[in-house]
Amino acid sequence: MLFELENPFASTIIKLCEEERRMVERMLIYAHEAGIFTYEELSFIIIEQIKNVRDLDYFWAERDDERKLLAWIKFRQKYSLAYFESLYHKNHIQVVTIMNEEVYPKNLINTYQPNLVLYCQGNTALMKETSLAVVGSRNMTTYGKGVIEHLLPKLANELVIVSGLARGVDTYAHQLTMQTGKTIAVIGTGLLTAYPYENQQLQAEIAKNHLVISPLPSFTKVQRWQFPYRNLLIAGLSDALLVVEAADKSGSLITANYALQENRAVFAVPGSVLSALSKGTNTLIRYGASPVLEADDILTELKMYLS
Template sequence: MDIVTKRLFLLSHCKGVSNQLLYKLYKIDPTLNIFYSLNDDEWTLYLNVKKDKVHAIKKEYNLIDFDSLYEKYIEHNISFVSLYDEKYPHLLKEISDPPPIMYYKGDISLAQRRHLISVVGTRYPTDYGKKALEHLLKPLIIDNWVIVSGMAKGIDTLGHETALHNGGKTIAVIAGGLFHIYPKQNIPLANVLMSSHLILSEHPPFTPPQKWHFPMRNRIISGLSEGTIIIQAKNRSGSLITAYQALEQNREVFAVPGSIFDECSSGTNELIQSGAKLVQNASHIIEELPINH
């Protein structure tokens, strides 16, 4: 393993180093020698990190036992990929804040496929939402599109399961680390994905999911994909966060319309009003992505 990957690995395990800080360090100096060469005042000036925090980070960095962690991950078939690695998902590299290192279990080549589409939505879909999901995804899966989602309850889970039931491939991006699958009811699904599909996380495996991990995770879901389908989302829901992140990333957003009397469709209807593509069938999605098809 090269020295930069090892440094990314170790820094990502330091509690005081957020992924944003790690990305800033990497952008300033891709060798990460800067971690050693900056003095305390420069850490404050360039990175807004105070002296006591810098000392805590460096102390933690030097205490991490790389070999034992690495062996533990190998034992559990967990791998990692850094931003400059050729296996790193190429679409994800294009976003403004790609994770400098990602941990994964499964087939990383799925994230390099030509056609990835993400699907997100409510945790409590109605029959209409479930039917709409199958109606839209089944033709895409048959056409070899990889389904990307976040393995949450509801639409996310149904997206992964629809891919499995129709002989397709699927990728889950999770909020915590790979040793903390959430929700627990999806552990059997996660085991299937880890064996023959793909689960990705920007956090080291021992990291329990935190509330703020979920909106961060959403930028990876949209960033991996050519477009994002929103099926049933309330106003101010996590799915809308994903939709707006997709727009910021210059990706297509597809929204399934719903009844004006259904709270579950208020967010998707609002997206359509704001300019998202109203979709009624899979061809509405494919025709918006003609360049790469």
């Protein structure tokens, strides 16, 4: 069972009226878009209740970090707060911060350093429904494809399916889920970038009818070192995680490790001991992940886990 933790900024948020909360949120989002500040530095915007751009400028000036201050000045000269608000409106982006407790997903409150800002396109209510992350190899095999076809139809009828919109298992999990259920795509770029490029149309369809989330600033391009942020969000947002196929030391195993650290239920599909893409899942099972043969294996255990 997941532990219910309080929003780490609850004591600050409760002191603010709705107008003040929104003002602080705008400053938090604006600073987050700059992409140059640490989690702790952004947190202080909430703690110090920074409500306008002038105070935000003073705040960064007092940090005694010339490099970041110069980067902030350059960012401010290029982009105004109004520019981003127009960008969000034009691209149907809803920015959800940890200060908006009505929309912010409760599962993330239970994580280490919960995301301060989430950029969303689509139905944000899906973030609060019971969900299962489905991850696996980009080089999906015939076996992996068959497993998804065997498990997903029933799972998608009862759970929101979360995945990372990568090639292979992620893409097929999204596509199959969209036929009968709801899906959330968590991406490792900004919302204005489609990656991989061949999933551009799929990303647009999910944004229109389901939900796409990015933990990264809007203009973030493809950089490999940023994908762990996506994996962390997948693990934290979901109630449980299923690994379909995974090689040894794969990104899927990293996501599974994140899920275990956040006290999530982890499931894995057993496979041939001769298959490189089953080595990761078999290893997970060896060390305690629940093996999955049928959809009910997940549904039954998850029901007990969340009760």
